[in-house]
Amino acid sequence: MSKDKTLGETLQERGVSRRSFLKFCATTASMMALPPAMIPVIAATLEKLRRPSVIWLSFQECTGCTESLTRSHSATIEDLIFDTISLDYHHTLQAASGSAAEHAREEAMQENYGNYILVVDGSIPGENNGYSTIAGISNKAMLLEVAAGAAAIVAVGSCAAFGGIPKADPNPTGAVSVSDLIKDKPIVNIPGCPPIPAVITGVLVQFLTFGLPELDQLGRPAAFYGNSIHDRCYRRPFYDKGLFADSFDDEGAKKGWCLFKLGCKGPTTYNACATTKWNDGTSFPIEAGHPCLGCSEPDFWDAGSFYKALSTPTEDIGKTAVYAGAAGLIAGAALGASLRARKQSAVKNHERVTIDDLDQES
Amino acid sequence: MTANGMPASTIASSAPCAPPTGNLVPLLHEIRHALTRWLEQGEEHVIDLRSIPLAPGEEDSLLEQLGEGEVNARLSITGPSDIIETRYPAVWLITHYNENESIIGRFIEICEVPGILKSQADDIRAGLERLEDQLSNAETRA
Amino acid sequence: MTDAEFLLWVRGPAFTTATFIMCAGLVIRFLEIFLLGRKADLAEARGSAFAGGFRTMFKRSIPDAGSFERSGFTLVSGYIFHIGLFIVIFLFVPHILVFEAATGLSWPGLPSNIIDATNVVTMIALLAVLIHRIKDPVMRMLSEFNDYLVWFVTFLPLLTGYLAFHRVGLSAPMLIGLHILSVELLMVLFPFTKLSHAFTLWMARWYNGAIAGYKGVQS
């Protein structure tokens, strides 16, 4: 495919009808939670889009994000859009390996310097290069080098966005997120473990159509991460009524009651699972009867057990109370003894009670 | 598979117990308002059903209430799309499927004919080219 | 610190610290009171100290007719916010889970929207009480910094709880984190301020009742 053709021309050449294209624009708008009035705008912009170059780097990751993206959809027009994107370098997907692959990356960088989009999945280990190296280049060095020529960076998955599982306590590799290392480029975070595939494609399309999307405090596109799971959860009426499942197979669970007691992190998790859902809109964890793990939030792995209610302390409070009681006993006994001694001496010396004594606060 | 493409097992497990969100009636009113606006000002309106939280089963009951009218068209465009005029003229239900026949988008449009049902200028042009090619091929052969 | 990290901190180290201070503080305060000891009453018992003490602990919760006339407002608003606090603290399911995590004990809760309504009523009653404290010349004269502090740390969890429940303004992790933090503030101050009356009240009533009971006097 020629690099200077517009997306519209390419699609036409491939025999993709205008109707197909409109359908794609309509479903994409719906996915991006844009009002239907925006459909013609998406169509007009995408049509004129010229093939952007994309470099995809994978660092400390499990390939789940790439799997999520590539396995979920059958051949659809999204794939054509992806064809239109020139995926010049993707560690996992490309056929070339070793120095040939690195050569492709360098070429793509040179050709589109300052204009390509850098997609990253996986977190970046700290100073010790031994944790993760590609073709002898440390992850950090490669990220800095490629980021320097990128127009913008998309961090796919919780690892790239927030450090994810590699960063979980005690963070053996000293893992950090993309935004920990890169400060001078626009970064879009698409967290999730993995992110919803439709959200990955949706953000990329949104990015290509409208430029940098509106981002929240954590760099997530508001269109997909603007609502919490809890706000959009169909079990919410049960939460409000105070009807909770107490275990995975009790009456409440069978009746589809709220999963808060079973550790649901929906109230603090921002993602599109409750509306976009998974597997082409079939279902999502809560609909399948499992509490939300909060995988698209920072440090989700360290928020205590997945099955511990969100409102409860993460540490062992019962034990703390017992220790505190013991400490209090010792301190209190000492204090009590000294007060008693003071009282006895006061009685012996016939000390007078003054106004100040009575005015003591505690 | 059921009418709206949801695997039957999912519906059976979650539909009977999901409490209604209460969004159904307001939705029907939105359609009513849109119809009045169309009659008075000719203004078209699109509702994206994905943008409205509906409990499992609630969408089915919406579709049931809208029913099926005189037109039922199926488009074959990278996965089928169903364009159905509901019991209420000018209220169209458009369901887009991907090639696995899973729903990827569902809209209600209030208009005379949904835009996507009309032949598109680009496609007409391409079609004309094909016809001309065919004719000129036939002529040279003749 | 991201909002998520903040929430982790308040649920983790901060909560542990607050629990420690509250529990140790309470034990110290109790011992301080008990170990002071009381002079043995050498008079002959005319009634049961136990029955008197026990009865008074509860009987004093019922106001007599006279106090209604004298300070009806204080009584009514006081009752409303105390009962409200009880309901909001002990009958909201996410709170019950906290008590369960700490003690292993659990009990049924109320629907969340009832808790929410109770919370609003409680906040209004607390505001009314504060206005009364500021407006009434006698109350104002009696009030010290500590009284306002105690009012504030009681009101804050209700307010942050309301905001967290309705998810107003900030991100959900931040709102819930702030709510828990405000409770931790309350916990830390609890043993060392007038808030500890939640416990000492019963001891004081017991003493009063027991003394009267021993003397064979109605109290």
Ligand code: SF4
């Ligand atoms: S299941 Fe989770 S997200 Fe749904 S209402 Fe209950 S707590 Fe909220």
